Amino acid sequence: MKTKTFRQNAVTYGIVILFYLICQGLILSGNMSSLMKGLMVPICYYVILAVSLNLVVGISGELSLGHAGFMCIGAYASAIFAVCVDGKMPEGLELFLALIIGAAITAVFGFLIGIPVLRLRGDYLAIVTLAFGEIIKNVVNAVYLGVDENGLHFSMKDSLSLGLSEEGLTIMNGAQGISGLPRTANLTIGIVLVLITLFIVLNLMNSRQGRAIMAIRDNRIAAESIGLSVSKYKMMAFVISAALAGVAGVLYSHNLSALQATSKNFGYNQSIMILVFVVLGGIGNIRGSMIAAVILTILPEKLRFLSDYRMLIYAIVLISMMLFNSAPKAIEWRKSLAERFARKKDIPAETAGKEAR
């Protein structure tokens, strides 16, 4: 049993490393288009988001629709840090610290939000997390933050009421966001973070705590009756998932030079998109959600040649992929196809056997 999960996990890591080697090879040999090069880091953060949401949706069995909100917190926390220390420390160290800060602050927020939210179940939890994501985005859009020799200035009105001195620097400028960010993220860093995420999530799944989380998912009353603390284990999954989303946010903010919270990147559209990765890849299936994230990030870009029909075709492809993956008839058809394959292989083997006889 142990060797089986080990083998399964090794395959997952192997896929990531293979992907990295192929892409890095293509980049170094100059065979990759600018578009694909630009997509490398986004692919990494979408994979991290998909895997981390799968922890809540698949392993802990709660429907959360506020994942983009956590990503937003991580992105903004790290961006503020990056602007504050800009040029004062080496890039690598800055990114490393930004990752830690982003993850830590998001984890704190995950905990705070988890306290009220995890008392709810099912649809109610989904509604509250959805609202939370929207609140985060709107609050971030209303905050003005500046720094000068007197320290930090904060306002919810506009950048004039910050009262900055002449040399003052506006860090967060409401809806105009944060600009002048370092673009230090690259494929290697992204892949390392994906591997760390996988390591955390896969090990958690196969640990005592992970089994407790899944037991609560499968039967809450039975789990409680044998003395498992429901709120503790649910909170564990929720906070870890939030922290990982925060890491994805850090990667996001270090990939673009300007950061703004719009409904496109941190709104519920994005949360639903991440959920689509998870559902398409299979709820509870880490490897599947990883692959779904990669395909669905590349697909809309590859459909650009369709111009006006791009989004229409994208939706149709999405629906057909969903059906192929999970419709009972489609599963049946796939099975019968696989069996036919197996039989064809068997027949020559049998005849060969007969001849030998």
Add this chain to the structure above:
Amino acid sequence: MKKRRVVCAAMAAVMAMSLAACGGSDTASATTAAGEASESEETAAEGSSEGVFVIGGSGPLTGGSALYGTAVKNGAQVAVDEINANGGINGYQVKWIFEDDEADGEKAVNAYNTLKDEGMQMFVGTTTSGACMSVIAETENDNMFQITPSGTTADITKPANVYRMCFSDPAQGTKSAQYIAEHGVAQKVGVIYDNSDTYSSGIYENFAKEAQAQGLEIVGAESFNSESKTDFKTQLQKLKDAGAELVFLPFYYTEASLVLKQADEMGWAPKFFGCDGMDGILDLPEFDTSLAEGLMLLTPFAADAQDELTQNFVAAYEEAYGETPIQFAADAYDCLYVIKQAVEKANITPDMDMSEICDAMKTVMPEVTLDGLTGAGISFDENGEPNKAPKAVVIENGAYKSLE
């Protein structure tokens, strides 16, 4: 037991197959991408041997601000068709390519990269300010010549390779406040702005700064955001109670038309003042233009101007796309002519690579003067900002009338 194992194996096989397929598709897409890239390089190479300038642009073609991206795409297409019909630039034809960026930073970078793969040599974009802020880092890195038709945020022109055709937020906000103060239009000013939009909040901020300096009293600044932009009654009521004589509306005409309508329903008739985003309000379907009587706006372009250039442009645009062009289309049109003039001045040929083109363009840009749709004698300062006079107009009898 055995059966089960067979099923397991079958499942594993299916999984492996799907994985292989996925892995395959990954590598396949990567290789096709590479293939496309080399193909596009080939076409670009072919293009340059035949002599084609490839100019790219990006903007939202889907989503809430699709109107603006489409206008830029079409406006530039009109210019390109004209240029090509008149013998091209330096005798070379121009190819205009446009990608959808959904007004999002991340997607805009993807769109820009796609355009680069298609062999773009000069970039007219992006349409929206927020997305533009993400793309300037890329173009600076590549040393790609960029001129934005309508990205207004002040910082956009910071990199040396980036120029702007429209007025920046500071220019619009400051000039509006100056105009109101100098002409004694009003003393007590109320503002409504979209705090989720960089364009609107940028203008508001600079307006507020200059209003203070000019001694105007801002009696109220009310905001709305992109998710609640249909009901402005609360904001209007607050400004009315605060005694505003003039309401400054630094946002786009679709929302502004609702503000005018709702103020009318409330029976309140202050003076209204708008910026270049207000241009287009008279052509809005189902809008009662009598509500806009007396509305003042600063705009560089008016579709019903009587000069020959504007009339030809409007006629060509209406014939091709069946609608009246808005200011975005005019800005994009002028961008193409600025590029044409600069390329001719610098004697650029399509076989130069993008970095060489950019360096050559940078040296001649200060010498460019264009009599365009959005102003006469447009030139560019060392920061890449346009020097052109904003036209203050007032709406009278359903048409623009120039103000002093």
